[in-house]
Amino acid sequence: MSFLAVYESHFTKHLTQTQFEAFRILLWLLTVHKQVRIERLAACFPLPILYQSRRKHIQRFLVLSALAIPRFWFPVIKAIICKEFKTGSLLIITIPEFLTKSAIAKHRSLTGSGFEQSDRRFPQPTVCCQILS
Incomplete structure (x- = not known):
């Protein structure tokens, strides 16, 4: 664990x-x-x-x-993103209606089972951010 x-x-x-x-x-x-x-x-x-x-x-x-x-999970998600992605890289986070978080990097969706090709359009809303420090 x-x-x-x-x-x-x-x-x-x-x-x-x-x-x-x-x-x-x-x-x-x-x-x-x-x-x-x-x-x-x-x-x-x-x-x-x-x-x-x-x-x-x-x-x-x-x-x-x-x-x-917001109080409990966002800091954990932020720490994971900062740890897994390089500073200055582009990260697209999609939040579907059923509140499942998916991270998409280089047109690939990051899921629990590994990388999967993402052919579909991004679900709404989509947050596009640049990782700073």
Whole structure:
């Protein structure tokens, strides 16, 4: 879990110790099971309470204000972009209606499974920015 180790200081700044532990467990479950269904995560979540209570616990956790996109995730995304791309390079970020973030560099879409050729027009809205420092 190198992702968690690299950004641990950011996560612990915004989450309590208990919330951070739940976050760590959920990240681990997502990497192992590769399923985002709350029911599946609740079935595997290692908390000694009833299944319905685990499901509600995960639901309450995911809507915490501490996990809000601008406050929690934008700094992480910014750090990843600054780390992965050279200063001065052009980066196009598309934000489709369903709020999935995609980075497009050199006409290729960066996805979880690697680079894929991007033949389609960019979904709206599109943000085009130059990476400074």
